[in-house]
Amino acid sequence: MQRWKRTWRLVALGAMGLVQTACVTGTYDLTCSVDKDCLESELCHPDQKLCVQMCTTNAECPAEAKSCKEISEENPQKICTCLTEECINGTDP
Incomplete structure (x- = not known):
């Protein structure tokens, strides 16, 4: 009985490790070529090709x-x- 408990604990810990490995670390690719490359609430900027x-x-x-402005x-x-310099330079997602 103890052996099975230990086995299941190891399986659970291994699964948690895989889930954490799959998480994104904060870098996002916002490049696009058409509106379909972006989220539903976004569009592909015609000049900058960013969502x-x-x-x-x-x-x-x-x-x-x-600031909400016309393109x-x-x-x-x-x-x-963008209002901040970091956002304008692409370092603030």
Whole structure:
């Protein structure tokens, strides 16, 4: 009986190790070529080819990109834009 308990504990610990290994460490690839490459709430920026969050008001944007602006005069779709230098340089996801 003790042998089976030990075996199951080892199996459980091994499974937990595999799950932790599969976790992402905070680096995200936001590059895209079409809107389908992005999340449902995002679109592929036509110039920068990066997924950007769509918005209608500033309140919908994350803290580091708190400004909701139109992409350009030709494209009225509003997106969250960066306010911090780190975000602009791509070091703050």
